[in-house]
Amino acid sequence: MHATTIGVDLAKQVFAIHGVDQHGKTVLRKTLRRAQMVEFFTRIAPCTVAMEACGTAHYWARTLYDLGHTVRLIAPQFVKPYVQGNKHDAADAAAICEAASRPAMRFVAVKTAQSQAVLALHRVRDGFIKSRTATANQLRGLLAEFGLSIAQGLGKLIQEVKRLIADMENGLPAIMRDLAQRLLSHLLEVDRQVQEIDLQVRQLCRQSEVCRRLEQVPGIGPLTASALEATVGDNIASFKNGRQLAAFLGLVPKQHSSGGKQRLQSISKRGDGYLRRLLVHGARAVLHHTTRKPEMTDCWLRQVAVRRNMNIACVAQANKTARIVWAMLVHGSEFRADLPTASGRQVSTV
Known part of the structure; x- marks a missing residue:
């Protein structure tokens, strides 16, 4: 019986392979050298190949996709709970295979x-x-x-x-x-x-037409626009709403809730720290520009800065920018400064 799901533990030279059939029974355990990888996956029937989203993962994902396989990349922290016994390459490959079979597992999009x-x-x-x-x-x-x-x-x-x-x-x-x-x-x-x-x-x-549209958003310049397009431009449809994109960038609060009582802490700082830093610095520039304009006294961002503090206001603006980016990329629209928000207020024209 051939394997329907194969877990691959990536390395520089020696790769551990673990395959299971449609019932989850192990049907394949193998170790491959780097030069044998393409030959091996060319000979087997198309299946789901899972790997950790680590170094060289996107290269191998593109290579195996061209061979007709369905590729799934999993964040390493989601694989670790499935490792049984001591840690070694074979156990890691089995854990990757097991994690890929979970119905609620979230996968990393393959970059071009x-x-x-x-x-x-x-x-x-x-x-x-x-x-x-x-x-x-x-x-x-x-x-x-x-x-x-x-x-x-x-x-x-x-x-x-x-x-x-x-x-x-x-x-x-x-x-x-x-x-x-x-x-x-x-x-x-x-x-x-x-x-x-x-x-x-x-x-x-x-x-880039996408970068041109993103640069219309306050707080986004060429650096942030190109980083956003390269990071989430190809897989923006995988985010159901703007909040999911903000959570992916670590711009939402952590939770430590129990007993029905909700406790929100500081931002999670998950995801790409470089992109989050660019958005926060851009938000800081927007806040600085807003506070210098007397006519922007009633602006939402300025009110947040007065009510809380400058740093919280910058993160809030970065969160808002991420949501705007999601809407623009999903709908293919231009930025509109006069578009009312869900609360009925207009977006700042800074």
């Missing part, structure tokens, strides 16, 4: 190669920014040890370091002067890489 490439661009940019910040802080701290204090800001730092290196009368040792030049050169190179990636992201947004 283009979406993965765009997200890789974002990750590399984020890494460059962290490196740039670390280098600037190191350069500022080392020079402070020689009594040379520099004002905040990347532009002021670069300008001041150039002046300090050229000044031969400031008592800076030759070794430190050479080291400062090295750090400055590295800082300028990383900053140039960030600017080039920013330009590339803007060019990608201009070529």
Whole structure:
């Protein structure tokens, strides 16, 4: 009897395979080398193949889908409860197979190669920014040890370091002067890489009709729009409503309820932290712009900031932005600032 569901424990070279039939009986246990994967799945009849949504999962999902199989990706935290006994590759493959058979299991959508490439661009940019910040802080701290204090800001730092290196009368040792030049050169190179990636992201947004529409939403720029399209653009239909998208991004409260009493805590911070950070920073810009306008006194966002605090208002605006994004992507519509909400109030025109 052939397997109807196969669980695959992904690895670099050695893959554990566990298959069950339609009755849940184990009919396949196997270990494959990387070079044997495509050959093995080409020979067997089309079935459901489940894997953890980890490194290389989307690549193998696309490969197996092209071979005619139905692919299911499962978040690792949903697989762990099904591991029986000690942890090893075979037990992980069996747990993946078991988790995939659960009727209430939620699956991760398979990303296209283009979406993965765009997200890789974002990750590399984020890494460059962290490196740039670390280098600037190191350069500022080392020079402070020689009594040379520099004002905040990347532009002021670069300008001041150039002046300090050229000044031969400031008592800076030759070794430190050479080291400062090295750090400055590295800082300028990383900053140039960030600017080039920013330009590339803007060019990608201009070529995308979805990004063009998303950029109409207050608090969403080219970076956020391209990240949203690459992350949820292909699978937006899997979210039943805007709240599910906000929950996917970790912008809704955690619950610790019992005995019929509902207890809501801080936001869950689940899902993609990078995308959530972009939405919250965008919401912070919207809030800052709103508080500077006297005519926006009655704005919903401003009232939340006065009633609670600025950070809560930013998260609330980010949650609202996520819901607007869901509606625009599902219905293929443009952003309308004058569209009334469920409470009858108009959306802020900031």
